[in-house]
Amino acid sequence: MKRxxxxxxxxKAERLTGTKRIDALFKEGESFISYPLRVMYLIHEQSAExxxxxxxxxxxxRIKKAVQRNRIKRLIRESYRLNK
Numbered sequence: 001m002k003r004x005x006x007x008x009x010x011x012k013a014e015r016l017t018g019t020k021r022i023d024a025l026f027k028e029g030e031s032f033i034s035y036p037l038r039v040m041y042l043i044h045e046q047s048a049e050x051x052x053x054x055x056x057x058x059x060x061x062r063i064k065k066a067v068q069r070n071r072i073k074r075l076i077r078e079s080y081r082l083n084k
Contacts, residue, residue, distance in 0.1 A: 010081040016055035025055065037076075054080060 016022060029042040056076050058069040 016053040
C-alpha cells in the first residue's frame with residue numbers, strides 16, 4: 001500500500017500529455033455525461049505504473065471568463081486528487 005503522503009498527490013505521470021494522445025482521446029474516445037460533467041475516456045495498453053492519465057478541459061463556449069474556467073479546473077483537480 002502506498003504511503004499516505006503519496007496517495008494525495010497529483011503527479012505529472014497522472015496527467016494526460018502529448019498532442020497524439022490528446023487527439024486520440026477526442027477522436028477515438030468514448031464518453032458519458034454525469035451532469036454537469038462530460039467524461040471522455042480511452043482504454044489503451046500502457047506500461048506506466050500509474051493506472052490512468054487524466055486531462056481536464058473546460059469549454060470556452062460554455063464558460064466565457066478565464067477566471068471561472070480556471071477555478072472549475074482547479075476544483076476538479078483537487079477533487080480527483082483527494083478521492084483517487
